Amino acid sequence: MTYDSYLFFAAYALIVLGIYLLFPLKYRWTVLLGAGALFCGFLNGPVALWVLACAGFAYVSARHLTTLQDRFAKEKKDLSKDERKALKARYTRRKKWTAAGGIVGALSILLVLKYCNFFIGQINPLLSLFGVTEGIPFLSLALPMGISYYTLQAIGYIIDTYRGVCRAEKNFFKLLLFVSFFPQMTEGPIARYGQLAPQLTEGHRYSNENFTGGVTLILWGFFKKIVISDRASFMASEVFDNSASYGTFALITAAVLYTVQLYTDFSGCIDIMSGTARMFGIRLPENFRQPFFSHSVGEFWRRWHISLGTWFKDYVFYSVSLSAPFMKLSKAASAKLNKFLAALLPSSCALLIVWLGTGLWHGADMKYVVYGLYYFLIMFLGSLVDPLGAKAAQKWGFDRKKGVFGALAVARTILLVIIGMIMFRAGSLEEFANYLWGIVSRVNYGELTGGVLLCLGTDTPDFIVIGAGAVMMLIVGIMKERGTDVLQTVAKGPIYIKWSVMLGLIAVILVFGAYGPNYGPVDNIYAQF
Amino acid sequence: MEETTASKTAPAPAEESPKPEKDSKPEETPNPEKDSRHSGRKLPPLVIKGVRGVCFFVLLGLMLFGLNHVYLPKNNTKENGMRNASAFSFYAEPANTIDTMIIGNSDAYSAFSPMEMWNAYGMTSYVSGQGHLIVPESYTVLEQVLQNQTPKVLVVETDTIFSKYTKQELEHKTAEVLLYRAYPLLQNHDRWKNMDIAEVFQLPDYHYRTYAKGQYMSCKVDPYKGDPKKKNKVIQNPEMDWPVKFYLNRIKEVCDEKGIKLILVRVPCLKTRSVDNQALIRRYADEIGVEFLDLDYENSPVNINWKTDTRDKGTHLNCYGAKKVSLYLGQYLMDHYGIVSRKDDASVASAWNKDYERYQEELEKQAKAEEQARVLANIGK
Structure with missing residues (x-):
């Protein structure tokens, strides 16, 4: 998805919201279901039907799990302790098989569609060792967008039902809505049944606070995606695609820019999705919490x-x-x-x-x-x-975690993450190794003094915009770390602040966004998963 | 240092995610205490919300209007941020002085020479060509032309009908074109990088005239070395994508409304020559009742010499090829479309004669430079 797809998405969400509010509270969830089906069909065409199969496995498996739980609860009454233990073991075994069946079913769709060629690629060299020269032919299968997200969500639901965290949903369509809620379809976040499903089905009234909060979050997401991420992408693409032609400083700058690009792209799109859900009064789980303030890589991955x-x-x-x-x-x-x-x-x-x-x-x-x-x-x-x-x-x-040591820990984490990002972006492990070798071996001070860095798709004004955008994000991040969520404060604040922020963001996006005839569309990175 | 145990390195617990939110406020619940403070002048909450909404959109509209004005090119030059400035210099021509308007892509701005048509027939014409122009864009160009001109004839160069874009890309491009037309800031916003601050306060005044009238002048000769007779792109079941057909129909409708005669012209171009495509255009032209003048076939009356009349191996014509096409088309339009000479119209002729002089000077300069380059190249050999 590119920025214009998100614009389309925002317009679509507004229309859906209008229809949603026209329906009686009790049936508002059906609007979300219909919107999800349309959106999914539009994005994926016929392969969208895989979501039905995925939800089907989750539904059948979870329903059977809850039946087993109920049956166990009924049968265990009036039994001795030993008999109860034996009964529990029997039911646990059955539950395990039921859950495993559902998980394998849902997972197999993902494995076949997304990973079969990877596995074939690994198996064929082994077969050739045994004299099988032809090998297994690669398959050409269309991968539905968002399958990695909704499959995990469905599996999580099965396991939650198995663990007794939640009871199975009786209405298949309500479960289907949980698996295919349209703002989550492309990039998550991966929600838990207990958190999300009740919000989806209960029906929400219009709330000014939710609407303005949602719109502000959407605008903030667009700001990250169009102003910062897409602008940072041009130099990153140029250098990563031709890394052998560049020296240390260009390679380092591109690696940093790619890290900025990926973060603002993914978190920006999540903001757009969360803001959309928020307009309907639905809160999606948090997906980012200032990851670049982490003191360790472990903490980074928790943020x-x-x-x-x-x-x-x-x-x-x-x-x-x-x-x-x-x-x-x-x-x-x-x-x-x-x-x-x-x-x-x-x-x-x-x-x-x-x-x-x-x-x-x-x-x-x-x-x-x-x-x-x-x-x-x-x-x-x-x-x-x-x-x-x-x-x-x-x-x-x-x-x-404080003072110089804290700062050093943060810097070390960022360095390790950037190295990870280089691997993530490189076309192959060989390219990754060459990239790192280029950073170490091709020190060329001419790149700093000759203006080379400013001729790789990102010029001085671009760097200024990216820098200013990063500073804005930093300030918002610091305030959030200190307990003030700026965007929510704005949404709850007086009207002149709310409007100023919204109009200001619109103006900044329109003027400083990397869109239009001078820019090519930049696909969203995490939507490919 | 990293954490002590692996469980610490595992991600944050699920319960940290926000809890489901119940709606904080019911819809339109009046607050009697609050309202009592304004007793006597109470407005229903829905009205207040409506007024606020209107105010917000008025402010938004003003802001969008202001931003659009700030970044609008204030003159029709490249320096002022006008894209494809030479394609839009018709803005600077006095009202209703262009009798023949030509719209197309790079084939058009390479193959037509308004100055040759002026010199030979006293015809006033302008070629608005842009690289990879698509038909919906041609339509928006026509809309802009009609703001100041009412040509007698509109020539649409047909290479634009078969663009390099897939149907989906074309639809996307069409949407973009329409958005840019509706709200030019979307294509001009990037001017903040090198805009003169004084421009912010100026009003647009497009007064930059070009003597070439949109032609891309190149006397470079880079011959096509193959056999032109063999050049034909075979297309199985050629089709016009719906945006192309829709906007061609719109162009025809507008021409009919304004009394402009429409003619479709295919200029010589070996790169995209296709009997199948040209047959499709002919069928379409018959369908909408306009003429299709095909000049791109072996032994066409234009008599292009692919050794001398192209600047890039048969893709585009050079100034020599442009002269041949223009002289033929000019005569054709005078004979069949009632175009008359403006040489007797003093208000037009003096300016156009001066433009022709400058055009001639440029041609001579380029021809000389080409000759020198050829001599140098021969010495090198």
Whole structure:
């Protein structure tokens, strides 16, 4: 999706809102369902029907899980403790199979559509070792937009039902709405059933505060996307696509700009989506919380794409950590290792699985597997040496999160994240290695003095706009860190402030936005997942 | 240092996400306490909201109008931010002095020479050509032409009908063109980078006249080395995309309303020559009742020599080719479309004669430079 697609989306959302408000409260959810179906069909064409299959697996599986739970609750009455235990074991087994069936069903759609060629690419070289020269042919399958998001959402729902966190939805269409709520369709955030579904179905009245809050958030999102991200993209694209032609300073500048581009692109689009949902009185989960203020990479990932991180934590990390083999491993580690390592080892194994999953979620490519491993390794090594840092801080009496040490920790995190971003953007691992080698080996001061950096699609005025935009975001971020949500304060504030901010944002977007005949459309990065 | 345990590195807990929000305020609930403060002059909340909404949109409108004015080019020159300035210098021509208007893409601004037509027949014409122009854009150009001119004949160069864009891209481009036309700030906003602050307070005054009247003058010779007879792009079932057809029909309607005679012309261009496409245009022209003058075929009366009359291996004509096409078209329009000489009209002729002198000077300059370049190249060999 490009900026004009988002404009179209905003206009569509306003029309849907108008229709939504015309319906009786009780049936307003049907408008959202219809809008989701239309939007999904418009985006994806016939492959949009996969969302039905995904919701179908979740519906059948969750319904059966709730039936089993109810049956168990009924049957366990009047039983002795041992009988109850045996009954519970039996039902737990059945529930596991039911949940597994639903998860495998939903996941298989994603795996086939998104990952089959990746797996074929890995299998074919192995087959050739055994003399099979032809190999498995690659498939040409259309990937519906947003499938990675709604599949995780559906799986989360099945697991929540399995765990008894929520009861299965009886109405298939209400579940379908949860899986296909249109503002989330392209880039998430990945919501939990308990958080989102009741909001979607209960019906909301018009509220001025929600409307202006939503519109302000949408404008802020457009500001990030059109003014900063798209403007930063031109130099980043030029240098990343021709990295062998550039020296250290151009490569570093492009890496920084790409990091800015990705952050403002993704968080800007999430703001547009959240603002849209907000106009309907619906709050989507937070997806970003000033990630570049993080003191460690671990903290960064708790602030960046939060909904994905929490999904992996709740549904993969905990599931793996609490599984029987891992409990056994934990016990064995406790018996043979010291306390620190005994705690670290099993959780690190679970974390490894989480990061492999996170990497692969981003794309069907070995690059993304290594991308996940990169972050795992940093966190694992960080965990290993952390006690030393804690001891040093205690001995010399400094706070690792404040003052110079805090600033150094933030700078180190940003540096590690930028390296991760280079890998994320590079076409392949080889390109990534060459890019890093270029930074180290091609020091060319002429790039600084000869104005080369200003001739790569981003000139001085562009840098000024990007810089000023970044400063604005920094101020808003600092205030949010200190407990003041500027945008919400504006939405609740007096009318002259509200209007000034809204009109000001519109003016800034119109004048300083990177759109129009001089700019090509820039596709949204995270919509590709 | 990184965190001590892996569980710490795992992402933040789900419960930190915002809780479902119940609507804070019911719709239109009057507040008697609040209202009592204004007792005697109470307005219903809906009216207050309506007035506020209107005020907001009035302010928004004023702001949009102001921004549009600030970034509007104040003169029709490149320096003043006018895109494709030479295509729009018709703005600077005195009202109703252009009898033949030609609209098209790069083929048009390369193949037509208004000054040759002036010199030979006393015809006043202007060629508004833009690279990769699409038909919907031609329509918006026509709208702009009609603000100041009412030509007797409109020539639409047909290479624009088959653009390089896919149907989806074309629809997208059409939407863009219409948006830019409706609200020019959308294409002019980038002028903040190099705009003179004094321009902010000026009113638009398009007074920059060009002597070439939109022609791209190039005397460069870069011959086509193949066999022109073999050049023909075979297109299975050629089609006109709906925006093309829709806006061609609109152009025809506008011409009918204004009493302008419309003619479709295909100029020689080896790169896009296609018997199939040209047949489609002919069918379309018959359908809407206009003439299609095809000058792009072997042995056409224009008699283009692809060794000497092209500046880029058969894609575009140079000034020599343009002269041939213009002389043929000029005569054709005089014979069949009632175009008359303006040489006796003193108010027009003096300015156009001066323009022709400058045109001749430029031609001679370019021809000389080309000759020198050829000599130097031969010495080099």
